[in-house]
Amino acid sequence: MELLLHYVWKHRMYSPTSLTTTDGRRVEILDPGQRNQGLGPDFMNAMIKIGGTTWLGNVEIHDKASDWHAHHHDKDPRYENVILHVCSIIDAQAITQKGNKLPQVRIEVPKAVSDNYRALLGEDVFPPCHDIIPHINKLTLHSWMTALQIERLEKKTEAINRWVELNDKSWEAAFFTALARGLGFGINSDAFEEWALHIRLLDVARHRDRPFQIEAIFMGQSGLLDIDCIPERYREQTLSDDYYQRLSSEYKFLAHKFRLTPMDGRKWKFQGTHPQNFPYIRLAQLVKLYCDNILNLSKMMECETIEEAHNLLKTRVTDYWQTHYTFGAESAKSEKNLSKSSLDILVLNATVPMLFAYGKFLRKQSLCDKALDFLEKIKGESNSIVKRWAECGLEVKTAGGSQALIQLNREYCAKKDCLRCRIGYEYLKRKETPTKD
Secondary structure (H helix, E strand, O other), rough: HHHHHHHHHHHHHHHHHOOOEOOEEEEEEEOEEOOOOOOOOOOOEEEEOOOOOOEEEEEEEEEEEEEEOOOOOOHHHHHOOOOOOOEEEEEOEEEEOOOOOOEEOOOOHHHHHHHHHHHHHHOOOOOOOHHHHOOOOOHHHHHHHHHHHHHHHHHHHHHHHHHHHHOOHHHHHHHHHHHHHOOOOOOOHHHHHHOOOOHHHHHHHHHOHHHHHHHHHHHHOOOOHHHOOOOOHHHHHHOHHHHHHHHHHHHHHHHHHOOOOOOHHHHOOOOOOOHHHHHHHHHHHHHHHHHHHHOHHHHHHHHHHHHHHHHHHHHOOOOHHHHHOOOEOOOOOOOOOOHHHHHHHHHHHHHHHHHHHHHHHHHHHHHHHHHHHHHHEEOOOOOOHHHHHHOOOOOOOOOHHHHHHHHHHHHOOOOHHHHHOOHHHHHHHHOOOOOOO
């Protein structure tokens, strides 16, 4: 497999003393180069000594030398600076577009590496590398977890940058989107993100001192004032509810005034959701948070502790929803405040990524460092991914650790991308593959 050959080259898992070109010149790898993720040669800026002469350039790797021509590299000017062609089978001469014959060297994937890789891909227990975890150096694991934590923040930064662009380069609107998505608490996060992108804050701001109109816009844009989008079991009581009728009427007026188009309300999930987490309740909390005008991006950036961030995010529902979970069905009165654990999750999924993304945008390292510090101050999440890794001996206590494990699971384990994983590297390089009992 060519990818495994790339891996062996990158990590120098070949015998360095036996490398010679097909024409008998000794090859010494001073630097294998950097893996190229784009178009062109596989490794860039390698430094290689061939027959006593040091060359600086690119390296191309194939299973078979004839793949050079099969992939049309002989007609591609991007491959003109290749200084070495590396293959497991030499069955042809590689020639560049200008007619230069490339030096070629044969390397093999060590049997132990090949066997270990097959074992990883064939293992039906998650994670497949479970048996090696207790034997990995603690510093190695810590280093990898830190890198994964940063990777996850970088991934969230990409989403935030996209929201900035979709909101006419408004970071305030992007923060609003992050908060909304965070209040989805997983089950409705995608729906809340889409909803937030249907809210034009410049229009909404005109009515900030009138919570009923803000609620009409928020509920209306969610699609949940469309009776066909309300779960069937709640429709009859909704239609007979005076507050629902008033909101619907107000939304029709505002929708015409601002040319609003609601999202598809059928995207909201009620099934398997605790009433406290119903979309109505979370939207009403957002209305209160928005109208109280105590929270904005600059204020959140000024927070120095988790407690300060909590205080900014604390909210309750508007008056009607203190005695309702759905339209038309009265319940015991409750302000429905966000719990400490919910505030932690909101800081984790909204505040921390915004601190990191905005810090990168401003080139202000202190904000990025604060984001990482907050991750270490929040208790680790408890989910199936974290529990499975704990069973292998990789336990985490902070949100930074649990976020790293989520990144590891999504971007490496789920994709069977063991060749990019440092734990996979430790597994692949061991001399023997354990046999199953």
